[in-house]
Amino acid sequence: MNLVLRGAAIAAVLHITPAVVLVKRPDAVQALLPGADAYVAREVHLSDPDAHRLHELVDWSPDDGVLTFYNGKAGATVVGALTFARVDTPHGPVEVAVGFTPQGAVRGVIVTKATVETKPWVLEAVGAGLVERYRGLKPGDVPAGAAVLAEHAGKLAVYIAGEVDKGVARALAAYGVFHNHVRA
């Protein structure tokens, strides 16, 4: 009984595993907006119909109703944009940074946060080449990193790749529909 109770007590502390920063935000920004020396945060405050529209597309809209993009410039040249997308999994949140070229294609994806529990799965998935699968995707494309990984990675890595796919899909949908189509 003591063992059971001890286990329960430990589980009480561990069940929600704390977020682990895999890549710091400034490092992700520098990697996904290379050469940029000026940044602008573009906050898109969604109306109810637009939040609903986004929800229809990817079964998600931001809880606070705000999509935030970060645009980068090097002098007068636009380097691109990036956004951070969070996916809440039963094992805690996973955050991905998705960078876009000025032409609107995915320049790169970096998993910036995981949890103590999911970190090894993320590292395995990334080590198996997950994030390379997203390069060049454009709004309207469907990320399929998990399907590609299924043949040469463990089940948990494939599972978390599916969650990263969701994050990338959200970023693609948000960028495609709202980044350039709403005027400041």
Added chain:
Amino acid sequence: MLYDLGRADLRIKWLVTCLLATLGISYVFGALMVSLYAGFTPERVAATYAGHAMSMPMPPETTMVKEHPMSMLEFAKPEVHEVDTDLLIQDTHVHVPMYGLIAATLALVVAGLSLSQRWALGIITLLFSAPWLDFAGMWLTKFVSARFAAVTLIGGWAMGLGYLAVTALAIHQMWFRSRGVNR
């Protein structure tokens, strides 16, 4: 009373002591986690659970954009850990049953202590109502008003108080009161 921790077998006393010590460790690390991700002030708790929703409660009629320059230093600023509705549902789903088990476990210890019925009932009520307040505060902060962050803080402190009260009474009655057997 048949179940009296003060007169219990040495093995039972040791079991309860180990249990309380283990729960104590989990509470200490729980408090550390709270300090890392939510904080101990109403402002930080409100920022964690109410987030942007409190500063912009109504969505605009048409989608609008606000832009402002960002420096690299701002990207490096420590982020407020925000718990959105999905995460709060998940937290509630996982925490509340576990808090119930911990409260029940501590209540079983209380049942074995020499206390008046009124005190025992009071402590048992405290053990269960503290986590209720904790989570009620989170939900109310998110959906009603940031002022309810105080309820979460009261619930959290009440959990700590309940644990300390049970532990102090149990340790005293099991190990420091001279009427026990098998010491």
